[in-house]
Amino acid sequence: MINLFESTTEDFSFLLDQMGNDVLINDNPVKALITNTNLEQIYDDRRITSLSPFSRGDIVLFNGKKYIVISEVTEKRYTKYKGIIRFLPHTIIVNSESRFYTLDCYINTSDLGITSGKVLTLADGEITVNCSNYSIDSDLKIGARFLLNGGAWKCTGVDDFSKPGMVALTCVKDSILPTDDLINGIAGGLGISVNITNSNFDVTIDSTYQLTWTSTNNAPVRFESSDESVATVDVNGLVTGLTTGNVTITVYHAQLEQIKDTITLMVKDVPVSYTLEITSSSKPGEVTKGRTKTYEAIVKQGIDIVSDQPVTWKITADDQTSTTALATITSQTGTSCVVSGVNLGYVQLKATLVSDPTVFAWQRIQVKSAI
Template sequence: MDIFNISLNDDIDFIIQEIGEDVKINNKLTKAIIQNTKQERIFDDKRIITNSKIARGDYVEYNDLFFIVLPEVNCKKYNSYYKSIIRRCNFDIKFIINNKLYLFYAFVEGDKFTIEQQDVFSLSADNITVTLPYTEITRQIKKKDCFIKWGQKWEVQGIDYAKDGLVILHGKQTLINNSNDDIENEIANRYKDEIDILEGNIEPILPFDVVDEEPEIPEEPEPTEPEDNYSITIDGYDKMMVGFESTYTATVFNNDEEVDKDVKFEIDDTSLATIASQDGKSCKIKTNNNYKFGSFNLKATLVEDETVFVEREIKVVGL
């Protein structure tokens, strides 16, 4: 019987208790219905139904293996159960955070090498991504932090917080420092100036261990001002009649926000039209009285940076 295709109703509690299996969600014992997915051979994903609350980034322990809830769990369906996908954590990794050693169960993907069980088959060493739950501890992992796995040292070069509940680390292989790194115990940067940062305590703190004192959370970095990125638009008619005047207005933007900046207007063919007046924001153009038709370009250039400009084609037509 395919449990995931039956009609679930108020008897879901009974169904889960009868055919559900023992699991732990964030180390709390509960029952859930677990079934393989079509992606199982690739990622070892499984579907889960439970009446215990789950959210993206939760750890699920099932058959002595750890999984992470990957997709967002929007709500409790029919006020009765939660349904989601979990992916097996294929490796554990260690980080030193505030002079304490932490171990995390993680899902690791390789860019240019394949990972099977506990072995790595390198094709051309490059990048990996490490998916972890977002916690008060994992949020303290910083760029340039390192970890050791498979006898290789990896440096965190990017951190993605875009998915609520998850921290995705982008790592690149770096050189091992035999003076600083403990290869045997997979602890990067254990020693500094020949001093053991961990003071001999290499028993890692696991995700659900109680820590006596709250780790110090680093201050949020002050936001940096974005670089200037100017652009200009010109408002006005695309056509002008011979012998008439028309006004054109320029608007300057910096990173898509309007700013108060002056521009200089120019025309490339003064036989068709001339600029009668301009004030840095707009200009008045007068066409010729000789019944000469054609097109000219009106150019608006930022006064303080001549590399920023815009051109607009205007046609001179008859009455």
């Protein structure tokens, strides 16, 4: 016969294999023996015994229900770890200056005694919310609020030292505010927003674009791409285009997905890059007075010459701005023009790409006398 109090590690390992339960302790799979207690039954308390270590405040998932370790567990007893776990019947969302904490908890009241059921009738007195200390950090402040069973409550005290691993929030009844989201049970939820402030932009393949945003009380946010094969977004809101297509970028309140904003953008191909140069069959830098010379526009994409990109032609004074009477364009096409020399001096010939006016070329021409 196995003695639970004096059994060896090997004995208890055999017992776990035969009768143990598969549970999660802080989301880690553990084999444990869960049994009933002989304690007062105002709570749903159980005994937990395992070869794996655990401590007060740890969350245990057993048979689809969440429990919290409420007993102090500092070391092994009889080669194993033993403790008491308590069912957590309530889940509340605490709003602390636009920072949210979703807490699984049990509640006891000052004037109604201890409550353990899911249906809770609360007086206007004081309640204590008991939960794991691992669910709360220093951002939770006095005055934080939450909704429970149609009522609002305000935190007036935080005790995280009496029972290491657990925290007790002392709370009093509060008034329902116009910003309270009663449908989703979020105190102040209607008054909190996150918004992407960029608009009407596109991203090209292998390029990046930095999103800007605002959030109430500078609450933390997180980003998500609807299709990471088209574009990704990092934790700082930097969007990177990968392939052509449409993608939706969503910014969420980091702790509450109900609060969000979205933007849809298009990832486009990298724009085609052209270069342009002007040439002629001989001596492009001069033309004889009283004669003409034909100039050609050479349009390239990379190293390849393209023939489907027309240009416009213009002739100016040597300052590239003023008009001139030293030379004229007598005829032109999309790829060539004929320049006639009129008087001696220097002029400038400009060719501009029709599809992209930022692409152009200049050719300085001297009108020379005939020899």
